[in-house]
Amino acid sequence: MTKHHIIVAGCGDMANVWLDYVEQRENAEIVGLVDLNIEAAQMKADQRKLQVPIFTDLATAIEETKANLVFDVTIPAAHKQIVTTALEAGCHVFGEKPMAESLEDALEITKITERTSKTYSVMQNRRYLKEIRSLRHVIENNVLGNVHTLNVDFYLGPHFGGFREQMEHPLIVDMAIHTFDQARYISNSNALSVYCHEYNPSGSWYNGNASAICIFEMEDGSVFTFRGSWAAEGLQTSWNGDWRITGTKGTARWDGFDHLITETITDPNQTAFFKETEKSTISNIWTGHQQHAGCLDEMFSALEENRPAETDCHDNIHSMKMVFGAIESAKKGEKIYL
Structure with missing residues (x-):
């Protein structure tokens, strides 16, 4: 069974939904938290009883934890930077919508997935x-x-x-x-x-x-x-x-x-x-499952079956x-x- 070592980027309230899901999945574990506000990340770790390292820089977090998957639950303005950094570092990405704050940035991200041979799936829970x-x-x-x-x-x-x-x-x-x-x-x-x-x-x-x-x-x-x-x-x-x-x-x-x-x-x-x-x-x-759990089920299944998810960025670009x-x-x- 594929083991997913996950970094969560963004420690706001939305992170709880994603963390709840991981707790129910046997082949996934959180290996690090990333947030520009290190106090917010520490608060999230304490709240969730996570004994994991905390970082303010995603690239460093990926290198030190050897993560292979990033959850991007940052604000929309940060999505391009987070997703690009993760893809370039060799990670697949599951992220909250929208892909980016501009169509040009979203199109650039899809090209990066092709160049890096990594996938980026977008949360379209509805x-x-x-x-x-x-x-x-x-x-x-x-x-x-x-x-x-x-x-x-x-x-x-x-x-x-x-x-x-x-x-x-x-x-x-x-x-x-x-x-x-x-x-x-x-x-x-x-x-x-x-x-x-x-x-x-x-x-x-x-x-x-x-x-x-x-x-x-x-x-x-x-x-x-x-x-x-x-x-x-x-x-x-x-x-x-x-x-x-x-x-x-x-x-x-x-x-x-x-x-x-x-x-x-x-x-x-x-x-x-x-x-x-x-x-x-x-x-x-x-x-x-419905909502986030249903979409995350599909994302993980697609990753494990080596196929694009239903909400892969190449599909989601049409919604963008x-x-x-x-x-x-x-x-x-x-x-x-x-």
């Missing part, structure tokens, strides 16, 4: 929800016919504090990438173009644009629309958004909570003004193109081809 996996199954089995429209509304009012409220594009870069990636997964299609209007509504507590409306044209001919805000008080949606997916045979709805249904026409040859339909509850087909294409479109006020 692909690993039973409802998302089940929606993909419904579409693949032609329940809705030819899908032509995917819509999602996302409205929340979280008061994070910290780096998110200082970001130039907090909603699109830090959150909408989840939804964009889900749309790619559900439709099994990449985006060809985007038109986006991004804005910061009155009363927002964010410095950057906390709201956006995006229209994507997908490779399969469908259209995916996203309407969202992180500065929306009242009548909030789920963190998963409120989905509507329509095809030639009917529509699927997911409210982002536990209401997942289809309504499909009973006879395509009907000539009535409104065709007769029937409603059904979508059955869960996913038997794996949606993010940065949307930002470019908003800045230019025009449709952008990806």
